[in-house]
Structure formats: C-alpha cells, structure tokens
Amino acid sequence: MNSMSPASANTHRLSSFFLKRRGRLADQLFKLITLLFALAIAGLVVLMIVEMARDSSLSFEKFGPSFIWREVWDPVREQFGALPFIYGSAVSSIIGLIIAVPVSIGVSVFLVEHAPRSLSTPISFLVQLLAAIPSVVYGLWGIFVLAPLLRDTVYPRIQSTFGFLPLFKGTPNGLGLMTAGIILSIMIIPIVTAVATDVMRAVSRTQPEAALALGATKWEATWIVIQNARSGITGAVILGLGRAIGETMAVTMVIGNRAQISASLFDPSYTIASAIANEFTEATTETYRHALVELGLILFVITFVINAFARLLVWGVTRGQGKGAHA
C-alpha cells in the first residue's frame, strides 16, 4: 500500500475509468445498433406511406377526393374510382364477420368456461392451424370445392325461400360476394378466437364465481365474463375485420372480379386487394398504375385505423388485468 505512489494510484484510477468508459462506449454502440434495426422496421411503415402517396399523385391530381366515391373503373378512357372496390371489400368482410363472430366467441367460451385443460389445449391448437393454411390454398379449395357446393346445393335453397329479397336475386354461378364472405369467415375464425380467448381469460374471476355461489347457472356466470370482456371481444372482432379487408389471394380467386355494385350477394364483385393483385402488372398507363396505388393507400389507411383501434380495445382489457394482479 505504502509503495503505491499517488501517481500510480491516479493511473490506476484513470485506467479503470477508461475501462469503464470503453465499456460504456461499447454499450452505447450496442444500444445504437439495436436501435437502428428497430427503427428500420418501424420506419418501413412511414416509408410505405410516403412511397405510396408519391406513386398515386397522378390519380390524386386528376380525381381528387372524388376518387373515393366515383363508381367508374375504365382503364381505356382512364376514368377511375374506388367505390365498387370499397363496396366489395366492405360487404365481403361483413359477411365474413357475421358468420365468424358467433362461432369464434362460441369456441372461446367453450375453451375458457367448459373444456378441461386436456381438451382446450388441442382444440385451440387445431383452431389456430386454420390460420397456418396459406391464403392461396383457401382460394384453390374455394374454387373447386366450396363454390360448386354452394352453387348446386346451398344457394338454390336460399333462393327458394328468400328469393324475393334483392339480396338473393340473380343466377348464382358460385363465384361472388357470398362465397368470398364464407371463405373469409373460415380464415378469420382463428384470430378472433385467439384474441377473444385471451381477453376472457384476462378478466377477473371473482364476479362470475360470486354469481355461481349465489345460485346462478353456468351460462349466467359466463354471461358476466362476456360482459366484462366485451370491449376486448369487440377488439377481437375488429382485428378480424382488419384481417378480412386485407385478405387477397383467396378472395381474388372466388369473388368473380367484376367492378360493379350489385344488391345481390350472389353476383360477382371486386375488392381493393384483389383489384391490385389482378391489375397491377397489367397497368399500361401511369395514371392507371397510380389509381391502383391510390386504392392500395386507401386499403393501408383503413387497415391502419382498424388495427390501431382494435389494439387499444384489447390492451384496455389485458392491461387492466395486469394492474389488478400487481396491486
């Protein structure tokens, strides 16, 4: 100790200071590098909006906001409007939701409230496998299995009973809004089920258990759970809507691809996503391509708003649970 001069003590202090500093520098560098990668992913979203806005300028200058409600789609005369596609996307997705939501919530209730663990794990895995099947495979199955089946057996029966409604008029050839909606419903069942199951598991068990203790039936207790989780379940449904609106291949293959607004659900239609899929490489003029990119921008904005809203709703339920558990 005594042999150590003040100078060497200083050197020691200095070197350890440098070591620390070098360590800090490496750490700063590490933080910076990982930050760059995270920024790169997040930045892609911003870059997409900028690129698409730039690439739809011709169409935007020519038609302005009226692009959204114009009904004409005529590449030859370079007249474009998005309404038939917005209509097709909206109606096919809504049909999908009408079928998928009751089924998904039913499956979630069964998984959370009724099934023992040994049954709920395999069931939820199998339901999630529906999401693993590629979109193009649903399309193939839709063309060759579902569409002929609906055309020959289901649609004629609907028409013989409800044929007087404009919704079910015309001669169904199997490809149209209804078929697209049915395919979509199968495709969104997994996401709606997964999120609804999560939020129902996240809400407190005390209320339904108190209800059971007071003599409520199993369903009445379950209804309380559904009530408490309803904003999260709404989020799940809206997430399903976002998925359905952006779905491309399967819908393109079964919706018939005709830009028209028709009251009948059996008639062919067109969606935003399938218009881009079918026509993007065939767009011969700049205005045509810009109109397609503007369609893409509309789709982007719709899915962005839907997803953001849905996520807020789901977070509201699951995060509230987290706080409760800590308190």
Add this chain to the structure above:
Amino acid sequence: MHNNLKRRKILSSSMTLITGLFSVFAICALLLILGYIALTGARALNIGFLVNMPKPIGEPGSGIANAIAGTLILISIASVIGLPVGILGGLYLAEFGSNRFGNILRFLIDTLTGVPSIIVGVFAWTVMVRPMGHFSALAGGVSLAIIMMPIVARTTEEMIRLVPQSMREAALALGAPVWRMSLGVVLRAAAGGVATGAMLAIARIAGETAPLLFTALSYNFMSTDLNQPIASLTYQIYYYAQSPYEEWHAMAWAATLVLVTMILAINITVKMLTRQQYQ
C-alpha cells in the same frame, strides 16, 4: 318459480352444447380442408412430380422441382435479411424499449404486422423492381423479409422478457458490460424461444403469394440467379388453379399438398418442442 329455474338450467346446458358444437364445427372445417387436400393431392403426387421440371400441357411427367427450389431460395433470402433485423430490433424493444419512445416503435412495428401482404408487394415493386427494371428473386425475398421482420421482432421481445432478471444481475455483477450480458446471457437464454418464433415466421412467409405477384413473379425453368424472376410453390398453385386445364388443376392440388405438409410440419414441430419445454 320452479319452472323458471328449469328454464334457466335448460338455457345454460343448451348454451354449453352450442359452444361445444361451434368448436366441433371449426375443427371439422380444418379437417375437411386438410382431408380434401390430402386425398386430391396424393393422386397426382409422385417422386417424378417433386424432381421433374414443368412440361408443356399434355406431356406426361411434369413436375414442380423449380418451384420447390424457388420457394426455398425465397425463404433463404428473406431469412438472411429478416431474421437478424427482427432479432436485434426485438432485443432493443426488450432491453431499452420500456419508455414512451419504445411504445411508439412497438406501435409502428405492430402496425406493420397488420399491413396486408399485397401492400407489401406494391411497396417492394416500387423500391426494388422499378429501379432495377425487372422482376427478381431478390425483390421477392425482400418483400417476404418485410413481412417477417415485425413478427420476429415481437416474438423475440416477448421471449427475452421471459428471461429472469436475476440472470442479468448476475452477469453485470461479474463485471460483464451490458452488451455482453444482452447477447451472451439474455439472448442465449432466450434462444430456444427466439428460434421457435423464427420458425413460425418462416412457416408464415412460405405460404405468401400476394407479395410475390409483382416481385419474384415466376419462371418456367430451374433458376438460382437472384437477379432473375423465380418460381415459387404458391405462385404455381395460383397459376395452375386459374388455368382451364384439368391436368394443371391436379398439379395445383399436388403442389398444395407439398406446401401444406411443409407448413404444418413446422407448426406441429414447434408445438411439440414448446410443450416439452413447459413440462
């Protein structure tokens, strides 16, 4: 009163029955689709189909070897780009992202997960195909990487957050700098989970078609040139399904059987691996 209770009990048990039936319905839908693929696909599937090249309509012995190779090449390009970016990005979110800025990044990354894949295709066309002047495997791989990155980032983040705090403290107490703690201890501890997430992301992009329509397009011959268009299983299925030929329809089903087997194998393997971990 007694009647009322009876009615309530009947309602309750019928609701149990209905939710059970819905579950059966969803699983039946899965089994019907998979069963149909297996039966129809198996009829046209043989060794020749897997190793031969496509031949003109009417000629026997047509195959999809180029599409299988193409899909594997596209997945490799996407993984080489998407996995490192996704994993390091996820590392940032887990280690440094517990603040407002991290939440903004997380929100944008989640938004990217929700972007329809057709939009990603349009974007990749704008930034890759147009400047290069032609369709290419590289552009296809990049568009798949874009789909992969947010998924990998978020699963990586979740897996890293599962690593106990005590392991971090132990590493720092032994004098390790933060970067060594993150890469050598935390990421290594989470490696199994991160690999699982990566496999699921690969399964997801293997089935993508929409982003390839304007990027990788298709190619009728075997190709390993990343600067040229390349075939893929999904594009081939789409192409064959839209054609008027019975023979090509059969090939579409056989190609589907190959693709779906691949994807389900990954999903089921991941499920078995993660279950073993929990037990």
